[in-house]
Amino acid sequence: MSENPSPSLSAATPWLKIAAVTLGVAVVGVLTVNVWMTAALVRQQRSDARERNFWVMCQPGFSSGERETAFRSLVAAGNHEWRAANVMGLNLAGAVLPGADLQFAQFLRANLAGADLSGAKLNGGSLELADLTNARFSNAEMVEMRLLQAVMRGAVLRGAKLRACRLAQIEAENADFTVADLSDADLLMANLTGAKLIGSNLEGAKLESAVLKGTNLSLARFDGADLTDADLTNANWWAARGLTTKQLAMLKAKFPPTATAPQALKDDFARWAEAPLPSQ
DSSP states (O other): OOOOOOHHHHHHHHHHHHHHHHHHHHHHHHHHHHHHHHHHHHHHHHHHHHHHHHHHHHSSSOOHHHHHHHHHHHHHTTOOBOTTOBOTTOBOTTOBOTTOBOTTOBOTTOBOTTOBOTTOBOTTOBOTTOBOTTOBOTTOBOTTOBOTTOBOTTOBOTTOBOTTOBOTTOBOTTOBOTTOBOTTOBOTTOBOTTOBOTTOBOTTOBOTTOBOTTOBOTTOBOTTOBOTTOBOTTOOGGGSBSOOHHHHHHHHHHOOOOTTSOHHHHHHHHHHHTSOOOOO
8 A cells, every 4th residue: 555645745845945945045145245245355455455555655754675565566466557656776676567657757776677667658757876787678668767877788678769868877788779769868978888779769869978889870860969979989880870971080080990890890891981971
Protein backbone atom coordinates (compact mmCIF):
# COMPACT_ATOMS: atom_id res chain seq x y z
CA MET A 1 0.00 0.00 0.00
CA SER A 2 1.64 3.28 -1.14
CA GLU A 3 2.07 6.21 1.20
CA ASN A 4 1.00 9.68 0.08
CA PRO A 5 2.63 12.84 1.48
CA SER A 6 0.49 14.66 3.92
CA PRO A 7 -1.63 17.47 2.45
CA SER A 8 -0.10 20.02 4.81
CA LEU A 9 3.45 19.23 3.69
CA SER A 10 2.52 19.33 0.02
CA ALA A 11 0.86 22.70 0.49
CA ALA A 12 3.89 24.10 2.32
CA THR A 13 6.46 23.05 -0.28
CA PRO A 14 5.87 25.98 -2.74
CA TRP A 15 6.02 28.44 0.10
CA LEU A 16 9.29 26.93 1.28
CA LYS A 17 10.70 27.35 -2.22
CA ILE A 18 9.53 30.94 -2.36
CA ALA A 19 11.04 31.63 1.04
CA ALA A 20 14.35 30.10 -0.01
CA VAL A 21 14.44 32.15 -3.21
CA THR A 22 13.53 35.29 -1.28
CA LEU A 23 16.26 34.61 1.25
CA GLY A 24 18.77 34.02 -1.53
CA VAL A 25 17.83 37.27 -3.23
CA ALA A 26 18.12 39.08 0.10
CA VAL A 27 21.57 37.61 0.72
CA VAL A 28 22.72 38.57 -2.78
CA GLY A 29 21.30 42.05 -2.24
CA VAL A 30 23.12 42.44 1.05
CA LEU A 31 26.37 41.23 -0.50
CA THR A 32 25.93 43.60 -3.45
CA VAL A 33 25.33 46.51 -1.11
CA ASN A 34 28.38 45.53 0.93
CA VAL A 35 30.54 45.30 -2.18
CA TRP A 36 29.26 48.66 -3.43
CA MET A 37 29.85 50.29 -0.04
CA THR A 38 33.31 48.79 0.18
CA ALA A 39 34.17 50.03 -3.34
CA ALA A 40 32.78 53.46 -2.50
CA LEU A 41 34.84 53.52 0.70
CA VAL A 42 37.99 52.55 -1.22
CA ARG A 43 37.29 55.27 -3.81
CA GLN A 44 36.77 57.81 -1.05
CA GLN A 45 39.96 56.74 0.68
CA ARG A 46 41.87 57.02 -2.59
CA SER A 47 40.35 60.43 -3.25
CA ASP A 48 41.25 61.58 0.26
CA ALA A 49 44.80 60.24 -0.17
CA ARG A 50 45.12 61.96 -3.56
CA GLU A 51 43.93 65.28 -2.14
CA ARG A 52 46.28 64.88 0.80
CA ASN A 53 49.23 64.14 -1.50
CA PHE A 54 48.40 67.16 -3.69
CA TRP A 55 48.26 69.32 -0.59
CA VAL A 56 51.71 68.06 0.45
CA MET A 57 53.08 68.75 -3.06
CA CYS A 58 51.71 72.28 -3.39
CA GLN A 59 51.87 73.75 0.11
CA PRO A 60 54.90 74.88 2.17
CA GLY A 61 55.90 73.29 5.44
CA PHE A 62 56.50 69.69 4.33
CA SER A 63 59.88 67.95 4.28
CA SER A 64 61.60 66.68 1.13
CA GLY A 65 60.89 63.12 2.21
CA GLU A 66 57.17 63.82 2.62
CA ARG A 67 56.95 65.55 -0.75
CA GLU A 68 58.89 62.76 -2.49
CA THR A 69 56.60 60.11 -0.98
CA ALA A 70 53.55 62.10 -2.03
CA PHE A 71 54.91 62.54 -5.56
CA ARG A 72 55.71 58.85 -6.03
CA SER A 73 52.31 57.87 -4.61
CA LEU A 74 50.59 60.10 -7.13
CA VAL A 75 52.72 58.68 -9.95
CA ALA A 76 51.86 55.13 -8.88
CA ALA A 77 48.17 56.11 -8.90
CA GLY A 78 48.49 57.19 -12.53
CA ASN A 79 48.24 60.92 -11.93
CA HIS A 80 49.19 63.07 -14.96
CA GLU A 81 48.23 66.55 -13.75
CA TRP A 82 51.05 68.41 -11.98
CA ARG A 83 50.55 72.08 -12.82
CA ALA A 84 52.56 74.36 -10.53
CA ALA A 85 53.71 71.43 -8.36
CA ASN A 86 56.71 72.11 -6.11
CA VAL A 87 59.21 69.30 -6.61
CA MET A 88 62.36 71.30 -5.86
CA GLY A 89 65.28 69.23 -4.64
CA LEU A 90 63.47 65.89 -4.75
CA ASN A 91 65.07 62.60 -5.78
CA LEU A 92 62.78 61.46 -8.59
CA ALA A 93 65.31 59.39 -10.51
CA GLY A 94 63.66 56.98 -12.92
CA ALA A 95 60.19 58.55 -12.60
CA VAL A 96 57.88 57.56 -15.46
CA LEU A 97 55.65 60.48 -16.49
CA PRO A 98 55.07 60.34 -20.26
CA GLY A 99 52.53 62.88 -21.43
CA ALA A 100 52.18 64.45 -17.97
CA ASP A 101 51.08 68.06 -17.56
CA LEU A 102 53.92 69.70 -15.61
CA GLN A 103 53.49 73.26 -16.83
CA PHE A 104 55.00 75.84 -14.49
CA ALA A 105 56.24 73.08 -12.16
CA GLN A 106 59.41 73.89 -10.21
CA PHE A 107 62.13 71.20 -10.44
CA LEU A 108 65.02 73.28 -9.08
CA ARG A 109 67.89 70.92 -8.12
CA ALA A 110 65.64 67.87 -8.57
CA ASN A 111 67.13 64.50 -9.54
CA LEU A 112 65.36 63.23 -12.66
CA ALA A 113 68.19 61.04 -13.93
CA GLY A 114 66.80 58.34 -16.20
CA ALA A 115 63.26 59.71 -15.93
CA ASP A 116 60.81 59.39 -18.82
CA LEU A 117 58.95 62.63 -19.59
CA SER A 118 58.39 61.94 -23.27
CA GLY A 119 55.57 64.09 -24.62
CA ALA A 120 55.19 65.89 -21.29
CA LYS A 121 54.14 69.54 -21.07
CA LEU A 122 56.66 71.56 -19.07
CA ASN A 123 56.13 75.03 -20.55
CA GLY A 124 57.15 77.89 -18.29
CA GLY A 125 58.58 75.64 -15.58
CA SER A 126 62.05 75.33 -14.12
CA LEU A 127 64.67 72.57 -14.29
CA GLU A 128 67.52 74.75 -13.11
CA LEU A 129 70.47 72.83 -11.66
CA ALA A 130 68.49 69.60 -12.11
CA ASP A 131 70.13 66.25 -12.86
CA LEU A 132 68.61 65.09 -16.16
CA THR A 133 71.30 62.54 -17.02
CA ASN A 134 69.91 60.06 -19.59
CA ALA A 135 66.39 61.44 -19.08
CA ARG A 136 63.93 61.25 -21.99
CA PHE A 137 62.07 64.34 -23.20
CA SER A 138 61.25 63.32 -26.78
CA ASN A 139 58.46 65.51 -28.22
CA ALA A 140 58.07 67.28 -24.88
CA GLU A 141 56.77 70.86 -24.78
CA MET A 142 59.37 72.93 -22.90
CA VAL A 143 58.77 76.44 -24.25
CA GLU A 144 60.31 79.25 -22.17
CA MET A 145 61.64 76.86 -19.54
CA ARG A 146 64.60 77.63 -17.30
CA LEU A 147 67.28 74.94 -17.42
CA LEU A 148 70.26 76.98 -16.28
CA GLN A 149 73.23 74.76 -15.42
CA ALA A 150 71.15 71.59 -15.71
CA VAL A 151 73.07 68.33 -16.20
CA MET A 152 71.72 66.76 -19.38
CA ARG A 153 74.41 64.26 -20.34
CA GLY A 154 72.98 61.63 -22.65
CA ALA A 155 69.48 63.10 -22.40
CA VAL A 156 67.12 62.46 -25.32
CA LEU A 157 65.18 65.51 -26.51
CA ARG A 158 64.28 64.42 -30.03
CA GLY A 159 61.58 66.69 -31.42
CA ALA A 160 61.29 68.63 -28.15
CA LYS A 161 59.97 72.19 -28.29
CA LEU A 162 62.55 74.35 -26.49
CA ARG A 163 61.76 77.75 -27.97
CA ALA A 164 63.13 80.68 -25.97
CA CYS A 165 64.45 78.36 -23.26
CA ARG A 166 67.23 79.47 -20.94
CA LEU A 167 69.87 76.76 -21.34
CA ALA A 168 72.95 78.71 -20.30
CA GLN A 169 75.84 76.58 -18.98
CA ILE A 170 74.03 73.27 -19.36
CA GLU A 171 76.15 70.11 -19.42
CA ALA A 172 74.63 68.29 -22.38
CA GLU A 173 77.46 66.08 -23.64
CA ASN A 174 76.18 63.43 -26.09
CA ALA A 175 72.59 64.63 -25.69
CA ASP A 176 70.21 64.06 -28.59
CA PHE A 177 68.45 67.21 -29.87
CA THR A 178 67.55 65.77 -33.27
CA VAL A 179 64.86 67.96 -34.96
CA ALA A 180 64.34 69.82 -31.68
CA ASP A 181 63.13 73.43 -31.80
CA LEU A 182 65.77 75.58 -30.06
CA SER A 183 64.88 78.82 -31.79
CA ASP A 184 65.68 81.93 -29.75
CA ALA A 185 67.09 79.73 -26.98
CA ASP A 186 69.83 81.07 -24.70
CA LEU A 187 72.74 78.58 -24.86
CA LEU A 188 75.44 80.84 -23.47
CA MET A 189 78.48 78.72 -22.51
CA ALA A 190 76.45 75.53 -22.99
CA ASN A 191 78.50 72.34 -23.25
CA LEU A 192 77.10 70.38 -26.21
CA THR A 193 80.16 68.23 -26.87
CA GLY A 194 79.25 65.24 -29.01
CA ALA A 195 75.57 66.19 -29.09
CA LYS A 196 73.25 65.39 -31.98
CA LEU A 197 71.63 68.52 -33.42
CA ILE A 198 70.55 66.92 -36.69
CA GLY A 199 67.79 68.96 -38.30
CA SER A 200 67.36 71.06 -35.17
CA ASN A 201 66.13 74.65 -35.35
CA LEU A 202 68.64 77.09 -33.84
CA GLU A 203 67.33 80.21 -35.54
CA GLY A 204 68.09 83.25 -33.41
CA ALA A 205 69.74 81.11 -30.74
CA LYS A 206 72.43 82.62 -28.54
CA LEU A 207 75.45 80.29 -28.69
CA GLU A 208 78.08 82.70 -27.42
CA SER A 209 81.05 80.76 -25.96
CA ALA A 210 79.12 77.49 -26.36
CA VAL A 211 81.10 74.28 -26.80
CA LEU A 212 79.96 72.25 -29.81
CA LYS A 213 82.98 69.97 -30.21
CA GLY A 214 82.21 66.95 -32.33
CA THR A 215 78.52 67.81 -32.66
CA ASN A 216 76.49 66.56 -35.61
CA LEU A 217 74.92 69.65 -37.17
CA SER A 218 73.61 68.12 -40.37
CA LEU A 219 70.69 70.22 -41.70
CA ALA A 220 70.52 72.25 -38.48
CA ARG A 221 69.26 75.80 -39.04
CA PHE A 222 71.40 78.72 -37.79
CA ASP A 223 69.64 81.72 -39.33
CA GLY A 224 70.39 84.72 -37.10
CA ALA A 225 72.22 82.60 -34.52
CA ASP A 226 75.02 84.18 -32.46
CA LEU A 227 78.19 82.03 -32.67
CA THR A 228 80.55 84.52 -31.03
CA ASP A 229 83.49 82.61 -29.49
CA ALA A 230 81.68 79.28 -29.93
CA ASP A 231 83.95 76.21 -30.18
CA LEU A 232 83.02 74.04 -33.19
CA THR A 233 86.13 71.86 -33.23
CA ASN A 234 85.47 68.74 -35.31
CA ALA A 235 81.81 69.62 -35.75
CA ASN A 236 80.37 69.35 -39.28
CA TRP A 237 79.20 72.98 -39.29
CA TRP A 238 79.40 73.12 -43.10
CA ALA A 239 76.47 70.67 -43.24
CA ALA A 240 74.23 73.14 -41.41
CA ARG A 241 71.92 75.69 -43.03
CA GLY A 242 71.38 79.40 -42.61
CA LEU A 243 74.99 80.42 -41.83
CA THR A 244 76.09 83.66 -43.43
CA THR A 245 79.02 83.89 -45.84
CA LYS A 246 80.95 85.73 -43.13
CA GLN A 247 80.25 83.01 -40.61
CA LEU A 248 81.20 80.28 -43.07
CA ALA A 249 84.49 82.03 -43.90
CA MET A 250 85.29 82.41 -40.22
CA LEU A 251 84.46 78.78 -39.45
CA LYS A 252 86.40 77.53 -42.48
CA ALA A 253 89.50 79.37 -41.32
CA LYS A 254 89.12 78.58 -37.62
CA PHE A 255 87.54 75.13 -37.44
CA PRO A 256 88.66 72.79 -40.20
CA PRO A 257 88.79 69.17 -39.00
CA THR A 258 91.83 68.52 -36.82
CA ALA A 259 94.40 65.79 -37.34
CA THR A 260 92.58 63.60 -34.83
CA ALA A 261 89.17 64.00 -36.53
CA PRO A 262 87.52 60.93 -38.10
CA GLN A 263 88.60 60.43 -41.71
CA ALA A 264 84.99 60.59 -42.91
CA LEU A 265 84.67 64.07 -41.40
CA LYS A 266 87.91 65.20 -43.11
CA ASP A 267 86.76 63.86 -46.46
CA ASP A 268 83.35 65.54 -46.15
CA PHE A 269 84.97 68.87 -45.30
CA ALA A 270 87.37 68.56 -48.24
CA ARG A 271 84.48 68.03 -50.65
CA TRP A 272 82.64 71.04 -49.23
CA ALA A 273 85.74 73.26 -49.24
CA GLU A 274 86.22 72.73 -52.98
CA ALA A 275 83.03 74.66 -53.71
CA PRO A 276 83.09 78.47 -53.57
CA LEU A 277 81.29 80.15 -50.68
CA PRO A 278 77.87 81.56 -51.57
CA SER A 279 77.72 85.27 -52.23
CA GLN A 280 75.50 87.35 -49.93
